[in-house]
Amino acid sequence: MTINLTRRLMLTGAMGSSIAGAAACVSSVGAVKPAVAEAAFPPKAGIDPYLLGPKEGVALLSRNENPYGPSKSALDMIEYAATKGAFYTSRDAQVKLVEMIAEKNGVAPEQVVVTTGSGEVLSAIALIYGPKGPIVAPRLFWDTTALYAVNLGLAEIQRVPLAADMSIDLPAIEAAVTDQTGLVQLCNPNNPTGLVSDAATLQAAVKRMAAKTTVLVDEAYIELSDDPAANSCVPLINAGHDVIVTRTFSKIYGMAGVRVGYSISSAETAEKIRATAMSWSPSLSIAAAIGCYNDExxxxxxxxxxxxxxxxxxxxxxxxxxxxxxxxxxxxxxxxxxxxxxxxxxxxxxxxxxxxxxxxxxxxxxxxxxxxxxxxxxxxxxxxxxxx
Ligand SMILES: Cc1ncc(COP(=O)(O)O)c(C=O)c1O
Incomplete structure (x- = not known):
């Protein structure tokens, strides 16, 4: 572990910053330069070098993280952003990331909301739609943020049993949806099952359900699916269906601790989500996301x-x-x-x-x-x- 950490630091330091104009600032974060990497970590005497990340000797295989991140492209931007840590996250940086996400997904920037991990945007969605009626969801799904609203007395989850093969039982979910439903929450691929719903079946069901209520599709793992473009429900949004898709930088991008996530929806829904989200992301996180978003x-x-x-x-x-x-x-x-x-x-x-x-x-x-x-x-x- 020490070796890995040291290597990571040395790599980061050795690469320095590729950001134009940042060179002078980089020297001020000399603590991560290769020559002093060993001594610089832990950064202060008395700080456990395993304070962050897996404990010494532990194979951490419980939280769906991706230890291959952050990428060099993200680390370079974090290093740059650290030197600007005195300043609140600039609007320009937020707009830049939103524009990048919008462009890649073929939507308008107004349709994108960036938050501190997708957990924040999912919590905001639960707070908006929970009070309207039950959140209809498969029995097994990533329910943390729906439970957040439940625990506040603002939502109730209506769990629909899985199909015999443990896939999401879409006909049963559809049958459970009424005009009183607050939200349908699906996760594709699902967690903890890892299963992807058949694209055509899912999209047809989502369209029908979205005629009655808002449908949220949590696509935290979509980039790891065999055919992300075909599996995603983003195209339904531009076709005018009442659908929200959420994504994260915590999984394929390997930045669970950096905390960036986003939603794509209609501009009108995005406005509501923006007004409900509780915070704004740290400049280091936004910078990191800008750095790696298109790092194919x-x-x-x-x-x-x-x-x-x-x-x-x-x-x-x-x-x-x-x-x-x-x-x-x-x-x-x-x-x-x-x-x-x-x-x-x-x-x-x-x-x-x-x-x-x-x-x-x-x-x-x-x-x-x-x-x-x-x-x-x-x-x-x-x-x-x-x-x-
Ligand atoms: C399906 C799903 N959605 C969302 C999240 C939240 O991820 P984050 O808040 O790190 O974006 C997780 C976390 O494991 C997840 O499994």
Whole structure:
């Protein structure tokens, strides 16, 4: 771990900043220059070098992060932005990122809202639509932000059982939607199942449901799916359907700790979301997102490393004869046949962090992809843990 951290710092420092005009400022953040990288980390005596990121020796495979990020393009911009940390995030920087997102998705800048992780925009959406009526959602989905509104007494979640193959049961969701529904919340690909809904079926169902209520499609992992363009519901927005899509820089971009996410919707809905979001993103985060948003080389590398890790996990699970879902994300959900919390505990004893039980899916385990060496540790440990 120390080696990795040091390497990362040395790389960052060695690359310096590619930002024109930033060179003078870069020297003022000399703490990350290669010559002093070892001594500079931890930055102050008494600060644990593992304060951020995985603890020493731990394979962190529980939170769907992507340890291949941030990219060099993002790190360069963070380094630059750090030197401007005295100043509030500039409107120009926010506009720049919004324009980049709008351009890539074929929408107008007014339709894009950038927030501190997609968690913030999803929370804002839950606050807007929760009071209107139940949030109809599949039984298993990333429910943190809907629960945020529930906990405030502002929403209620109406969970619809999954289909037999654990995919989102779209006909059943559609049947549950009425004029009283506050919001339909779908996650494509879904978390924790990792499953992508069939594009044509999903889009047809979303269109019909959006005639009755607002439909939110959380596309946090869409870039990791086999065909992101075909799977995305963004085109439905410009076709005039009442649809909101959210995305994040936490997954394929590997910036979960940097905290940038966004929504795409009609301009009118975007205005409501903007008014409800509670904060504005740090300049370091906006700068990082600008740096890497169109870094296709990094994205391809990230995708291929995640796929490589996923194939390793799939092969291990298959060799053990266990059932798994065909994931198009950076995590795999499989049925170990043993209590998920016991499997989690046994892995923790080997310093491998994975997810415990979801709802009453007590024999299902979710493991996230990570650095290949960490995933290898999981693959080696799994038969030992299940045999014990
Ligand atoms: C489906 C889904 N949506 C959204 C999020 C929130 O991500 P963030 O707030 O980091 O953008 C997560 C986090 O794991 C997730 O799994």
């Amino acid at each position: 080389k990094f994205l391809a590398m990230s995708r291929s490393k995640i796929q490589e890790a996923r194939e390793m996990v799939n092969a291990t699970v298959d060799t053990l004869g266990l059932t798994r879902l065909p994931s198009q994300t950076n995590f795999v959900y499989f049925k170990s046949g043993q209590e998920a919390n016991d499997v989690q505990q046994a892995m923790a004893e080997k310093k491998i962090s994975i997810r415990g039980q979801y709802m009453d899916y007590n024999e299902w385990t979710r493991v996230s992809m990570g650095k290949i060496a960490d995933v290898e540790r999981f693959c080696k440990a799994l038969p030992e843990v299940l045999r014990a």
